[in-house]
Amino acid sequence: MFQTLKNYFGYASFRPLQQDIIQNILAKKDTLVLMPTGGGKSICYQLPALLMEGTAIVVSPLISLMKDQVESLQANGIAARALNSSNNETENINLRRECLQGKIKLLYISPERLLIETNFLLRDIQISLFAIDEAHCISQWGHDFRPEYTQLKVLRNQFPEVPIVALTATADKITRKDIVQQLDLKDPKIFISSFDRPNLSLEVKRGYQQKDKTRTILEFIEKHKNECGIIYCMSRSKTESVAAMLMKQGIRATVYHAGLSSEMRDKAQNDFINDRVQVVCATIAFGMGIDKSNVRWIIHYNLPKSIESFYQEIGRAGRDGMESDTLLFYSLGDLVMLSKFATESNQQEINLEKLHRMQQYAESDICRRRILLNYFGETMDHDCGNCDVCRNPPERFDGTIIVQKALSAIARTGQQIGTRMLIDILKGSANQEVIDKGYDKLKTYAAGRDIPARDWQDYLLQMLNLGYFEIAYNENNHLKITESGQKVLFGKEPAMLVVIKREEFVPTKEKRKKKAKEEVLFPTPVTFGNENKDLFEELRTLRKKLADQQAIPAYIVLSDKTLHLIATQQPTTIEAFGNINGIGEYKKEKYGKEFIELIKKVLKE
Structure with a gap:
């Protein structure tokens, strides 16, 4: 597994969860992967595809997405192709022949095309795994619902022995549950990587x-x-x-x-x-x-x-x-x-x-x-330090009792109310619905009458954002207390709230000018120690030339991060060049000579 990672992708170690996910897929088990964009989702199915017998079928919603993935894989020396409407008939005939000969390790395909091919090409080849990319498209609760994705359940019926991997960067709890049901995943292992992108x-x-x-x-x-x-x-x-x-x-x-x-x-x-x-x-x-x-x-x-x-x-x-x-x-x-x-x-x-x-x-x-x-x-138990609120922190106070009153009211109604009803209970409102449901008999009825309704709105918003309760929008927007909320409710942890300040945020021109001067809007970019800036620019020019020769994007040749590492480490042998993170065997052989010549020339000058 590590050899394949280094040879094809140029990395010496896995990112968090990647190794566990790959092992689960190699054991032919259904898998659901939630990883943020840029978190390394693709390797989770691409690497097992290289290690398993047969062809991995990757379902992807966009031609541009397939093109990008296929170009990146080919640039790493991996046999990948895409079957979609942008191909002409000759290309498709050749592609089918290569599939039948077992020459292709990853075949990218649209959901519409997949449904047609289940009775043709897919029936006649050995399939190692199915990877459903952008899996949130299958759920009506997801933000990018695509009806054609809902028919993918056919894969489970027609290929019961082939493992299915669903991958997405954006899915809340309800969407995750829906993905598992819609794809009919069998006892899937769910891997949830941190959604944090601190950069x-x-x-x-x-x-x-x-x-x-x-x-x-x-x-x-x-x-x-x-x-x-x-x-x-x-x-x-x-x-x-x-x-x-x-x-x-x-x-x-x-x-x-x-x-x-x-x-x-x-x-x-x-x-x-x-x-x-x-x-x-x-x-x-x-x-x-x-x-x-x-x-x-x-x-x-x-x-x-x-x-x-x-x-x-x-x-x-x-x-x-x-x-x-x-x-x-x-x-x-x-x-x-x-x-x-x-x-x-x-x-x-x-x-x-x-x-x-x-x-x-x-x-x-x-x-x-x-x-x-x-x-x-x-849940994150500390502020990030890399957002505008952290850079200009508001004033806070111990709001534990306020939070406990609200959470207690949610709990005493069996977590069956929304925010409007919660405020009515806390304010001691005598409206018909409160009385009909007997909420005026609760111990917490009118417990928050000393706080104005619009302040309650603000405090509840803070509580939601701090993760003390969540809103179940598949249950009439009812409020559900979280684990963090339980800790505050039972006095195990305090809750710090922001002091409400009511002035409207519309600075005058003068204030704005002054603010623009004072405010540090942008954090210092990451630096790479002794990076040679002139060398970096030369490397960028060479990368662009190589990319144009192959008619591929420059970042597919080498990423910016890899270029920065080269400009810092300044390797002068092919071997040292191949040891840089992001450079596999294929790229070392293909580009090493030209990059080493350039580095030596710039260092000499």
């Missing part, structure tokens, strides 16, 4: 008008010279106006949205992947097929519709583990528009609840990373 800084700007957004974006990009990023916008027209504004300022930008022809979308994506443009202004249609490891920043021009969408979109930055920045603009206008979309959707209640949680993230005075992690069911 991403998190920042929210509230109440900014268009003028202020423009100024902030230009300052932001100025601090990220020569580093590429994505600006997500709510509407197609906004992507075009923001791109036009950037180009007017001499910034290489392009546009990507569903209203463009597929040729124009492909061109935009290829220009970005191949570093011909610095910025893509895009709707959420962009990104799932992007495995570009050196995206250094993400801006959300508007509020996203859910935490899952937001988490997946910011996850496209810093996939190589290096410091990257994220910035979210949030205004009331966004909220009104998104509420309208959610109300008009087929799943009004769920979508409104998800939007509400996104709003809470944007308005919070609590460490933003803790909120994100709590949403995915992960």
Whole structure:
């Protein structure tokens, strides 16, 4: 296993959970993998595919995603192909022949095509495993539901002995349960990696008008010279106006949205992947097929519709583990528009609840990373130090009694109420529903009448964000006390809440100018000790030349992180070059000579 990891992928050790996941798959057991974007999900099925007999079938929702994965595997000397509508008939005939001869280790295929091929190609070849990538697409509770994914249960019926691996970067508890049911996974082992991406800084700007957004974006990009990023916008027209504004300022930008022809979308994506443009202004249609490891920043021009969408979109930055920045603009206008979309959707209640949680993230005075992690069911017992709230901490007080009153009321109703009813009970409201249900007889009835209702709203939001209770949106949004909440309720741990301050966040022009000067917006990027900066630039030029010769993106030749390591360690033999993290046997043989010659030349100069 370790030999294969080093030879093909260039790594000397596994990331957390990868080894356990691979061993589970090699034992032919069904597996569900939750790992953040950039956490190393792909190796979890690619490596066992190399070690097992037969061909691994990888189900993937987008042609661009398949293309990217296949190019990366081929660049590592692995026999991988994609079967999809972009192939011509000759390509498909050759591909089928190679499959039947057992020459292909990984075959990428769309869910629609898979359903056709279950009665043809798949019947005639030896299959090592099925990997369902972006598995959250199968669940109606997921943020990216695709109906064609729901028919994948056929795999269990037709290939009962073949292990199924479902992989996703974004799935809350309810979505996870749904994935297991929909795919009919047999006693699956569920691996949940930490959702924490400490290399991403998190920042929210509230109440900014268009003028202020423009100024902030230009300052932001100025601090990220020569580093590429994505600006997500709510509407197609906004992507075009923001791109036009950037180009007017001499910034290489392009546009990507569903209203463009597929040729124009492909061109935009290829220009970005191949570093011909610095910025893509895009709707959420962009990104799932992007495995570009050196995206250094993400801006959300508007509020996203859910935490899952937001988490997946910011996850496209810093996939190589290096410091990257994220910035979210949030205004009331966004909220009104998104509420309208959610109300008009087929799943009004769920979508409104998800939007509400996104709003809470944007308005919070609590460490933003803790909120994100709590949403995915992960508790962090300390603040992150790498978000705007941590950098400008609010004033806190011991709010244990307030939290205990609220949790006690939730517990005494059998955890069968939502936030509105909870506040009614705490305030001692005598409305009909409270009396009909007998909640006026509870010990905690009117226990919080000394606190104004809108302050209760704020405290409950803080409690939710601190992970003391969660909202079950598949049970009429009822509140459920978590393990952390139990500890506070029974006096085992204190609860620190933020002092509520009511002034509105709309600084004047003068205040804003002063604030812009004072505020340290961007953390210092990671440095690599004695890195030779001139050498790094030369290495980048050589990488670009090699990539252009093969018509593949530069990061597929070598990642930015690997280039930084080369510029730091400055190897002068092929052997030393091959020992650098991220360089396997295939890349050592293929590129070693040219890189070593360049390093020697630069060091001599």
